Amino acid sequence: MLKYLATRLALTIPTFLAVLTLVFFVVRVIPGDPATAALGDYASQEAVTALRERMGLNDPLYIQYFRFLADLARGDLGKSMITGKSISEMVRQVLPYTLELTLSAIFVGALLGVPLGIYTARNSNTTIDYIGRITSLAGLSVPAFYLGILIMLLFAIKLKLLPAVGGGDLNDFKSNITHLALPALTLGLIMTASVTRLTRSAMLNVLKEDYVRTARAKGLPERAVVFRHALRAALVPIVSIIGIWAANLIADSVLTETVFARPGLGKMLVGAIMQRDYTALQSVMVIYTGFVVVINLITDLVYSLVDPRITH
């Protein structure tokens, strides 16, 4: 186990290097540069040239690359090329919003998705199963954007229960939680759809297994059969899809963040691309890769927890 952990941690270094190298070169290949983006189309050519020089964009690529790696090795994420603000400071301000949204969306998604999946699997090919499947398919087809607007219309405009937009004040629990509720519900419901589908499939697989039949034949109560025997075995793919969602939600919840006007890591990433803020993009990718690596590691460890037959 410890050896496994050590290997995994050692392997994060090449993972980081690969991601960062790719990102570093790709953002520099696409047209446009931060100097032009920052100064706008009205700026004079001299100003753009001067800013490029100050941003260090006129240095050879490999020098920029090693400078970036060296800064990173010192734990320095650098400064935004656009606002000049320290990126670690920006991340510190934005990350709590992303984390609370991701966690609560996973909470909603898993809490609704897994039981629904089990339920539809146990009642497969009944009316309830059809309804459940079709609703979850609708969930898959509806863009987060759309669902967000609908939820906003219902809860904020019609019922006037919750605020429609903004991230809320992180230091004020009530403001924070009221602003979190709707986006979390939006992402949670979308996640529910795929978790339900996969849970249903995994459960169907397992419910037909010999040992489940045996358990049933032994006269065990149905609940024990489903939860103690079947679910445990079906849990591995379910855990992996939840892990995938966790990773995706951190960077890919841009649309939801935009609709609800919340700050977030995903928005920061897209903003950095649009503004050609190379340093911000690179640094956000560092953070994001870190999350992916850790989430995947945790998921892999959970596998052996839920299914003791899996060993590392």
Place this chain on the structure above:
Amino acid sequence: MSLDSTDIVEPTFRLRSQRRRLANTFFRNRTAILGLILTIIILLVAFFADDWFVALPQGKTPTPLLAPYDPLLQDARNRLSAPDDDHLMGLDSYGRDIWSRIVFGARVSLMVGVSSVAIGGTLGVIMGLLAGYLGGAVENTIMRVVDVLMAFPSLIMGLMVLAVLGSGIFNMILAIGIVLSPTFARVAHSATLSVKSNEFVEAARSIGASRIRIIRVHLFPNILGDMVVLASIWTATAIRVEANLSFIGLGVSPPTPAWGSMIRDGTSHLFDAPWESLYPGMAILITVLAFNLLGDGLRDILDPKLQQ
């Protein structure tokens, strides 16, 4: 389990009887039939949108067949008109007939949805299966590559493909496929780990079955069900991601209709002309529904345990 039966039965006999049994399983499943019919309708709509199969060989410009209007024809002065008798689904923000655009858009969207999921699924399943079964250094290498791929959100992956391969619809499909592959790989990997520890795999190994055979006969069929479900889950996503990549210049260029881009255009008039985004959204819903129902039906016949 499946091991003894499949190995002992005489091949040709097995095939024929199995086929018949599988067909029976499938056709007894009413939702699967519904999925099949819907899928066929959608494919026909895409195919017969215009008379290209007559016109193109003759070197003529195709004329709309199932679509009532030219999907590119603009009527700017009546833009965003509500659905009426002339325009069943109304007009978009350029005054183009939305129904005609949905019919033509089926071509791009179906191609993107199906091919990118196929690419992502194939790549992912191969990676996941190999990593899960072989373990050790192979597993570490593959799964860390998956980590790298997973770290790229679709927009960045799109930019990378654009930078390296240039624009074009096939490059876009490839980009979406690569974005989807890690999710397949991780689920396939976990499912393989689970299945691998079953007794029948041990048994197969103990009687000297080759690695390839074990993967092909014992592991792959057992994880296929989950993979089909996963594929049907990501189809809708793939169709929609097209819009995000078209807008950075990868993939279809305007005014070619595609459902994802239609929804995207419609979102800026969500309250003024909801039909602009609602109908393409429903097209995606129906397509995904069709694929999912069909997928579930296939899943049932592909599942080795359910065949018993």
Place this chain on the structure above:
Amino acid sequence: MKRIIVLITLLVAVLIISACAQPTPKVVEKEVVVTQIVKETVIVEGTPQVVEKQVEVTKIVQEVVTATPVPKEPVVLRYADKAADLGTMDPHFAAATNDRNLVDMIFNALVRYKPGDGTQFEPDLAESIPVPEIVNGKQVWTFRLRHGIMCHPSDAVPSYELTADDVVFSLNKSATADTSAYAGEYSGMSVDKVDDYTVKVTMEQPISPVLFLPKVADYAGGFIICQKPYEAMGAEEFKTHPVGTGPFMFDSYSPQEKVVLKANDSYFRGRPLLDAVEYRFMPELNSRELGLRSGELDVINGAAEGQWVKRMNQEDGIRVDVYGVGEVATIHFNLTRPPLDDVRVRQAIAYALDRDEFLALFGAPVAANVYSQVPAQFLAGGLTKKEVDDLGLEYALNIDKAKQLLADAGYADGFSLEMVSSERESYLKNYQSMQAQLAKVGIKIKINTVDHSSMHKLIREDVNPIVIYVAWRPNADVYLTRFYHSDSIVVTGAKPDTNFSHYTGIDDLIEEARVELDPDKQIDLWKQAQIKLLTEMISYPLQYQNQVTARWDYVDYGHVLKSALALYPQITENTRIVK
């Protein structure tokens, strides 16, 4: 199983509801302003029209104040812009609309455009607008500063009185390419301190007020920053901690969320009526609209859509303002790309295009046609529809003539072109409409959509045979110089800029107009230049696209809103919330 599902559903419901309790609003009102809508019949261009007029009636209501005084809730104006995040609040770099909006509230200049009316100048930090004198062939403008103008306090430096030193420092900063995006505008200009309250600006080459005043007005390089805090914190820090003399001062910035400005108690025109302005970054139109409707926002940046304006105006209590200055969309033809090097082909394209068709995609009153490269609606030197019509240069839609010209040029069957467009609607709408319209005369256009930054880069690398450009420029000289002077030719010009057509034919007229001191003659030269552009069909002016903002009717900007160079309704010391 069922029980568990019910339990979970209940749990989630309870969680949501428990988080929903709203705080009870505290309302303390002394003054009630009632907005009445009066219908009036007005004769517009000969036809009577019913016009809704808004009349505000102020009623003072005497209220018995409760024994324990309730602390006054700060009056905060919540403004939502379409930008995703802040760029910079250094006014000499502020280029994006959101940045321009913010610096407009924080900084002043020697002179300013009258709030709500971008066509008139009035003194700002200066006591009056000076009359220039000629000294040794040079033009000297002497500005006398008002006394008692205080720089905002900041962490770095306490509040202090703004003097000539700050003005000299600031204008010199604007003139330096390292510290300003607008350095090019200030060549040939020097700034000197005469005494603490007097600044002398000397122009090597005398120019007319129309061209001089924008350099020292509250737009781009003209903003005056406070020297001491700038030097104390440095250029990078200043971007997010701006210090000026305006009605509002910087309070806080939360990335991707908002910038909060608070009232400058010692503002020289008097303390602002608002206590603070929350400037939110909300790129999604629908959420801005819902935020406004739910009452969480007071003013929002709207959609450039006629239908949207109409619908929002029908909402109870919401008013939409449509105002200038408009950004002008123009189609530039690249003269180095055959067949566009043939004037007949360019004219054919012009005849094949219908301005009203483009216009319909935006819808009145959001956009209006323009007929010359300099928009006559806002700037001196533009040509009106009547003028171009009289000259026969309107190029009104005439498909037959277009086909004839194409045939004459040897392109009876048309030709194909490929070009990039920004993903932004103001661009894509025009490109796509042009594509559809030119298809009718056999010209096939392939559009590659790219993101906005990529487009700006690519068109400056001369990839497009046709460039549609949407921009506001402060005067005719800038429009003509940046788009049509040979120095500005993309890639190969002496100072490569935005001359996408590679045109070289009006250099003399531009230069002559620039140093012409008689306003009438100057305007005439500018018009001559544009007549040449239109005759040779170097570019085809399309439309100007107005600004659209929606507000609750309780927001009173404190000025009539006709046009604003800051591209927002302008929030000043007189802006108030009258609930």
